[in-house]
Amino acid sequence: MNWDFLIKDKTSICVSTDTRNLPVGCIFFALKGENFNGNIFALQALEMGAEYVVVDEDIPSTCSQKRCFDKQIIRVENTLWALQDLARTWRRQWGKTIIGITGTNGKTTTKELTAAVLSEKYSVHYTQGNLNNQVGVPLTLLQLTNQHDLAIVEMGASHPGDIKELVDIAEPDMGLVTNVGKAHLLGFGSFEGVMKTKAELYDYLRQHNGTCFRNLDNPYLEQMAAGLKTIGYHTGTMPEGMHLIGEYNSENVSAALCVGEYFGVSKADGLKAVRAYIPKNNRSQLLKTEKNNIVVDAYNANPTSMRAAILSFLKTYPNDSSSVFILGDMLELGEQSHLEHQNIVNLLAEQKVHNVLLVGKEFMKTTASYHTFENTDQLRDYLQNHKIENANILLKGSRGVKMEKVIEIL
Numbered sequence: 001m002n003w004d005f006l007i008k009d010k011t012s013i014c015v016s017t018d019t020r021n022l023p024v025g026c027i028f029f030a031l032k033g034e035n036f037n038g039n040i041f042a043l044q045a046l047e048m049g050a051e052y053v054v055v056d057e058d059i060p061s062t063c064s065q066k067r068c069f070d071k072q073i074i075r076v077e078n079t080l081w082a083l084q085d086l087a088r089t090w091r092r093q094w095g096k097t098i099i100g101i102t103g104t105n106g107k108t109t110t111k112e113l114t115a116a117v118l119s120e121k122y123s124v125h126y127t128q129g130n131l132n133n134q135v136g137v138p139l140t141l142l143q144l145t146n147q148h149d150l151a152i153v154e155m156g157a158s159h160p161g162d163i164k165e166l167v168d169i170a171e172p173d174m175g176l177v178t179n180v181g182k183a184h185l186l187g188f189g190s191f192e193g194v195m196k197t198k199a200e201l202y203d204y205l206r207q208h209n210g211t212c213f214r215n216l217d218n219p220y221l222e223q224m225a226a227g228l229k230t231i232g233y234h235t236g237t238m239p240e241g242m243h244l245i246g247e248y249n250s251e252n253v254s255a256a257l258c259v260g261e262y263f264g265v266s267k268a269d270g271l272k273a274v275r276a277y278i279p280k281n282n283r284s285q286l287l288k289t290e291k292n293n294i295v296v297d298a299y300n301a302n303p304t305s306m307r308a309a310i311l312s313f314l315k316t317y318p319n320d321s322s323s324v325f326i327l328g329d330m331l332e333l334g335e336q337s338h339l340e341h342q343n344i345v346n347l348l349a350e351q352k353v354h355n356v357l358l359v360g361k362e363f364m365k366t367t368a369s370y371h372t373f374e375n376t377d378q379l380r381d382y383l384q385n386h387k388i389e390n391a392n393i394l395l396k397g398s399r400g401v402k403m404e405k406v407i408e409i410l
Helices: 040-045 078-095 107-118 136-141 162-170 191-207 219-224 247-262 265-278 301-314 335-349 374-385 403-409
Strands: 028-029 052-056 073-076 097-102 124-126 148-154 174-177 212-213 228-232 285-288 292-298 325-327 354-358 369-373 393-394
Touching: 028 040, 028 078, 040 052, 040 325, 052 078, 052 162, 073 107, 078 136, 078 162, 078 354, 097 107, 097 162, 097 191, 107 148, 107 247, 107 265, 124 403, 136 162, 162 191, 174 191, 191 212, 191 219, 212 247, 219 393, 228 247, 228 301, 247 301, 265 374, 285 393, 292 301, 292 403, 301 325, 354 374, 369 374, 374 403
Parallel strands: 028 052, 052 073, 097 148, 097 174, 124 148, 174 212, 212 228, 292 393, 325 354, 325 393, 354 369
Antiparallel strands: 285 292
16 A cells, blocks of 8 residues: 555654554554454544544444544555554655564563663664564554664564564564574474574575674574574673673673674673663562562563573572572463473472472473462462562563562562
């Protein structure tokens, strides 16, 4: 579709998919899903001051008792496709450098750190929160203005082809795959499926003469990026004075510093930026309560990140009565779920870890000799009667397990 009538000569554009957040003059896209249909809010959006509404082509004339809005209605075959097409068109008009970031673990942290480093020298626009899917990526692109010098777009995937779809919208000039590991196996089918999907970012860059930033210590990434122009970095070690907890974050820090140096941010300024970064959203946060020190890493979990978190915690804190591991199920692992949960239990046993509380139906199926709970509500009840004090606690699990519900008790 030709979107010139919407974007020509504009330096910014306002788009919304939710009438609860619809500034006057915005374009409202009536997205549909299994449990919602934005088309029913089209009239409301117009009455609230939307400049245009983009609706399904079979939506009838939208008139109220006071006026008819037909001239402000754009009818399309698929509203999501239209949103993505507008975002691609806007990205091309903006015309500056976009760095795409994906990976199994650490992509959000790497995105945040990279944005912090680049912001030492540039006006950087980057994905907010976890808006890294087929809706979030176009919305991120449509927030670009001529005030921005660079953009960082995070790209998530749970099925083959997801990254290809996103790079075809964002059209990145440069890219970074943090790593590949066992996550979303229910959607990918295998670790090889994960590699193939994450490599879709590399494939796009290879086809469009782009450049990747790559961890030279990762053999999987070396294989995936064969023949691609590469700027390399090594895993390195965590700088002193970080708010970010976990040695496994060292590769995320190194990636951000590498990108910064490429764009002319000095090592000193880059280090200042990463040291000032404060994690949020239950990602690698050190939370000190009146009773305990808690390493909160409960935003997501998969076999790779769970293993890394456990081993990092053991390096940081003594493996004695003061250390407690509270771990929740790793979701979306498909047929590999039982094996991967048993592997984590085996790892804990190999490391001679004793104070462990496991949450979720998958951990309950293992041969664990530890306390197990079906859900966090059961764990809360247990913790009310079995107080934990003066302890160092690792709290980790998939978002759907809602491990954060027990933080207030700890």
